[in-house]
Amino acid sequence: xxxxxxxxxxxxxxxxxxxxxxxxxxTEIQFVEILRRRAGRHAxxxxxxxxxxxxxxxxxxxxxxxxxxxxxxxxxxxxxxxHFRREWQDPxxxxxxxxxxxxxxxxAMGGTPRYAFLSLGLPPDLGANWVDEFFRxxxxxxxxxxxxxxxxxxxxxxxxxVADIIVVGEVPKGRAVLRSGAxxxxxxxxxxxxxxxxxxxxxxxxxxxxxxxxxxYAEALQRFYYPQPRLRAGRYLRERELxxxxxxxxxxxxxxxxxxxxxxxxxxxxxxxxxxxxxETPVRLALHGGEDLELLFTVPPGLAxxxxxxxxxxxxxxxxxxxxxxxxxxxxxxxGSNLMLVRGNKEMPMPVLGFQHx
Amino acid sequence: xxxxxxxxxxxxxxxxxxxxxxxxxxTEIQFVEILRRRAGRHAxxxxxxxxxxxxxxxxxxxxxxxxxxxxxxxxxxxxxxxHFRREWQDPxxxxxxxxxxxxxxxxAMGGTPRYAFLSLGLPPDLGANWVDEFFRxxxxxxxxxxxxxxxxxxxxxxxxxVADIIVVGEVPKGRAVLRSGAxxxxxxxxxxxxxxxxxxxxxxxxxxxxxxxxxxYAEALQRFYYPQPRLRAGRYLRERELxxxxxxxxxxxxxxxxxxxxxxxxxxxxxxxxxxxxxETPVRLALHGGEDLELLFTVPPGLAxxxxxxxxxxxxxxxxxxxxxxxxxxxxxxxGSNLMLVRGNKEMPMPVLGFQHx
Numbered sequence: 001x002x003x004x005x006x007x008x009x010x011x012x013x014x015x016x017x018x019x020x021x022x023x024x025x026x027t028e029i030q031f032v033e034i035l036r037r038r039a040g041r042h043a044x045x046x047x048x049x050x051x052x053x054x055x056x057x058x059x060x061x062x063x064x065x066x067x068x069x070x071x072x073x074x075x076x077x078x079x080x081x082x083h084f085r086r087e088w089q090d091p092x093x094x095x096x097x098x099x100x101x102x103x104x105x106x107x108a109m110g111g112t113p114r115y116a117f118l119s120l121g122l123p124p125d126l127g128a129n130w131v132d133e134f135f136r137x138x139x140x141x142x143x144x145x146x147x148x149x150x151x152x153x154x155x156x157x158x159x160x161x162v163a164d165i166i167v168v169g170e171v172p173k174g175r176a177v178l179r180s181g182a183x184x185x186x187x188x189x190x191x192x193x194x195x196x197x198x199x200x201x202x203x204x205x206x207x208x209x210x211x212x213x214x215x216x217y218a219e220a221l222q223r224f225y226y227p228q229p230r231l232r233a234g235r236y237l238r239e240r241e242l243x244x245x246x247x248x249x250x251x252x253x254x255x256x257x258x259x260x261x262x263x264x265x266x267x268x269x270x271x272x273x274x275x276x277x278x279x280e281t282p283v284r285l286a287l288h289g290g291e292d293l294e295l296l297f298t299v300p301p302g303l304a305x306x307x308x309x310x311x312x313x314x315x316x317x318x319x320x321x322x323x324x325x326x327x328x329x330x331x332x333x334x335x336g337s338n339l340m341l342v343r344g345n346k347e348m349p350m351p352v353l354g355f356q357h358x
Numbered sequence: 359x360x361x362x363x364x365x366x367x368x369x370x371x372x373x374x375x376x377x378x379x380x381x382x383x384x385t386e387i388q389f390v391e392i393l394r395r396r397a398g399r400h401a402x403x404x405x406x407x408x409x410x411x412x413x414x415x416x417x418x419x420x421x422x423x424x425x426x427x428x429x430x431x432x433x434x435x436x437x438x439x440x441h442f443r444r445e446w447q448d449p450x451x452x453x454x455x456x457x458x459x460x461x462x463x464x465x466a467m468g469g470t471p472r473y474a475f476l477s478l479g480l481p482p483d484l485g486a487n488w489v490d491e492f493f494r495x496x497x498x499x500x501x502x503x504x505x506x507x508x509x510x511x512x513x514x515x516x517x518x519x520v521a522d523i524i525v526v527g528e529v530p531k532g533r534a535v536l537r538s539g540a541x542x543x544x545x546x547x548x549x550x551x552x553x554x555x556x557x558x559x560x561x562x563x564x565x566x567x568x569x570x571x572x573x574x575y576a577e578a579l580q581r582f583y584y585p586q587p588r589l590r591a592g593r594y595l596r597e598r599e600l601x602x603x604x605x606x607x608x609x610x611x612x613x614x615x616x617x618x619x620x621x622x623x624x625x626x627x628x629x630x631x632x633x634x635x636x637x638e639t640p641v642r643l644a645l646h647g648g649e650d651l652e653l654l655f656t657v658p659p660g661l662a663x664x665x666x667x668x669x670x671x672x673x674x675x676x677x678x679x680x681x682x683x684x685x686x687x688x689x690x691x692x693x694g695s696n697l698m699l700v701r702g703n704k705e706m707p708m709p710v711l712g713f714q715h716x
Contacts, residue, residue: 055506055507055509073475073509082513121440135396150413157437
């Protein structure tokens with residue numbers, strides 16, 4: 001058993017010098033890192049020079065497909081009680097979100113989604129209407145994104161609704177935008193506005209049904225229920241070669257930025273006042289709220305002038321800069337310790353909280 | 359909502375004139391059929407001539423990849439309480455079986471597996487040792503099959519261990535062996551011996567730990583815990599173009615034969631006395647027991663002479679013949695009604711029971 005493994009998965013002990021809220025997501029990073037090393041050792045045993053261009057540790061795996069294209073593959077679990085609650089979410093929205101998460105991973109590579117596969121575990125208490133509406137939401141988004149549902153698996157579940165969405169996409173050979181390409185001095189940008197889905201989630205958790213109907217929550221709830229994967233923006237940025245690295249914001253800016261920085265071996269300085277958010281969205285949720293499915297990307301310093309103000313109606317905003325790994329005051333190589341936040345005149349280590357699934 | 363949908367998924371009402379035991383699996387067939395029609399309509403809307411050679415309804419989807427190869431994609435759920443029980447199964451065996459099911463789907467197309475992806479939902483009570491042993495079993499089989507674990511998703515589960523295995527494989531362009539190629543007059547063959555895994559399962563259900571240690575159950579338990587996907591046999595049969603259709607026996611001969619016949623639009627006559635089984639294996643389990651992961655395939659009448667007795671140490675056995683859809687006495691087009699069983703001098707409709715997951 002590799003060192004650190006028992007801490008990360010089983011006993012959930014505290015990683016040293018990190019706040020308690022960080023455990024779940026950081027241990028996922030550790031878990032993925034350990035799994036990657038193990039899979040890498042295993043793959044090297046017999047697969048020198050195989051066509052896997054990028055395996056564990058990015059939004060998608062990248063596989064050489066032909067002389068023109070690489071294949072992108074991503075999988076996303078969508079579990080009742082973890083990723084959604086039946087009492088909060090119409091099945092139509094659940095179907096939309098299950099697929100949107102996978103499409104967003106393809107967007108983050110600058111790719112075009114082609115096929116989806118769905119593994120479905122159905123609990124006995126689930127009505128046919130629910131399943132039908134789930135597919136309605138899923139097929140609607142699949143049509144919009146021109147994705148074909150090409151297969152999957154179905155079975156019973158003894159424990160809530162279980163879905164796993166697999167999306168297969170394409171990108172021109174060698175052109176997939178990885179998490180690992182950010183360089184010191186690059187600018188950090190995001191699409192759209194941050195924290196909206198989390199405002200919607202908090203309204204569901206803490207507001208009455210009547211309060212939630214107010215216009216104040218309309219946009220946030222719409223974003224929570226029907227987040228839009230930024231496929232056009234991702235493709236635009238990749239086609240014009242404007243970006244050095246990209247990731248989608250599925251779990252929150254702080255955790256997803258930490259992932260990108262870890263893969264690139266760099267740090268980041270984010271200007272809190274630059275975060276694009278609605279006036280009603282607390283800074284806390286713009287920094288740490290999940291499920292927006294916006295894109296976070298880095299732009300080499302000479303290229304920022306070529307960025308448009310918006311792509312397909314979605315604004316682009318510069319929020320910070322890539323810095324050296326150990327430039328941040330807390331130093332060290334631990335994930336999250338190399339992220340700095342500028343608040344007014346002060347600069348402080350950025351807390352890495354990530355999205356707390358229920 | 360399409361007609362029949364509510365019956366198949368939600369209310370679990372009885373399909374007319376089928377025994378009660380058939381409901382679960384036949385409704386899965388209906389469910390897949392309805393989903394396929396819906397996905398097909400949806401795909402035709404915008405994807406005429408797209409590269410999907412085969413979608414929902416076979417062991418794998420087949421996607422045009424390059425001028426030389428087609429891509430195979432399959433997904434298989436592996437849920438605690440449905441596909442395995444923690445108290446019955448070492449994690450090492452669970453990891454093996456989760457991957458073996460996916461590899462077996464690739465074998466059934468005559469393909470070569472290349473990459474695996476794993477979506478994993480971990481319940482909080484699961485120890486690190488368990489997860490580590492699960493990966494040990496999975497990586498051991500991946501090494502044997504020369505498959506690379508290339509990505510996936512991890513998260514919490516509130517409801518038992520959840521795994522979804524995706525396997526991506528290759529087959530020469532246009533050469534994937536489908537379920538739909540069986541023709542009247544073809545011979546029906548299987549690899550290996552049938553019902554062994556089901557004997558192992560029954561031992562776990564009905565025998566004491568001491569009884570299970572007897573040599574009588576050793577082989578069956580080994581098969582139940584570590585079924586071997588027949589990759590070499592599948593590839594051999596495809597390379598020599600000896601087979602017209604193929605499927606893997608994951609849920610039981612009767613249900614999987616019904617699936618193959620439905621896709622091919624044919625019937626089948628099976629000779630009970632020909633079923634390859636150990637003397638201790640009841641006919642009932644050879645006919646309906648699941649999880650053997652043997653291959654069921656059809657051979658055009660002129661080609662049977664070219665079949666070897668065994669492939670890579672696994673025997674091949676002729677068990678019946680493909681007949682016309684309505685040749686069986688019960689007639690009609692309903693799945694299962696076109697399967698006949700010869701027992702001694704009598705011929706009777708074959709019950710289609712399938713594997714009862716716990």
